[in-house]
Amino acid sequence: MANAVFIQNPDSIYSDLPGLRYNFPSTYVNMVRETVGDWVVFYESKQGAFGYVSAQKVVDLVDDPKRKGWYFAELDPSTLLQFETPVPRVDKQGQTYERRLMGADGRPYSGGLNTSAVRRISPKEFAAIVEAGLAETEGPDALPRSPVVGFAEVQAPYGDAPLAAGRVRLLSDRAYRDAAFARMVKAAYGGVCAISGLSLRNGGGRAEVQAAHIRPVGDSGPDIVPNGLALSGTLHWMFDRGLISVAEDHSILVSHNKVDLATVDRLLHPSRKLILPRSRRDHPHPDYLRYHREEVFGRAA
Structure with a gap:
């Protein structure tokens, strides 16, 4: 199993259905197969929110019956959680969340891997994106967050597995999901x-x-x-x-x-x-x- 980023825009020209399936060509089939049973993050380009917008679990990979050489990543709709605020590809320190998208000069680059519809990410990168995505919106329409047992504090130092596991528990918590x-x-x-x-x-x-x-x-x-x-x-x-x-x-x-x-x-x-x-x-x-x-x-x- 592995984490990945899926590119999906609101006005997709593909046979996507947000929350249920993700349509992609054979170029990425091996990479997507690795994500089955694990979590992925969705990213919208300039045609959308221009950032990471949600996280969801992949449950299967099937052929696209209407288009040869294309496939569907079947998604678990009960796991999809939209981030309250889209997460930009660069964090507050100016570092890209996906380290492979940073050039030798320390600045994010355009083109190349950045345009790939599916990209592998490490558990640590996945955890950092979700950490930023779970930040609550503020204002009169905000609701208090219910505490989640076993969830690490926001400022706690992290290693790959513990933080990722904590975020997955929170992403799956019904009380948190309803409030968000x-x-x-x-x-x-x-x-x-x-x-x-x-x-x-x-x-x-x-x-x-x-x-x-x-x-x-x-x-x-x-x-x-x-x-x-x-x-x-x-x-x-x-x-x-x-x-x-x-x-x-x-x-x-x-x-x-x-x-x-x-x-x-x-x-x-x-x-x-x-x-x-x-x-x-x-x-x-x-x-x-x-x-x-x-x-x-x-x-x-």
């Missing part, structure tokens, strides 16, 4: 309910919206902003129970045999369309919206 997911979704939507358009704050200025998974966690839905919506408590309840959903054009769908028109008028934004985050990379992924329409909408009372 909530912070990211609230921040992406600016504390505004994506369906009502309301922005309610408590006495401390914290947003009252909740973070809803579009494809439920129980149905292999990942903890990433494109699989989330910021919703008020009532609309979150309705969305989870399939009383409302979102069409391909982002218009709001309502199960009218279960929700009366007066309720719709009170709860929905006058446009009857989803209010999207400013950043396109945070927009709901069409495949997750499709899953909700087909598997959740209208199926529960």
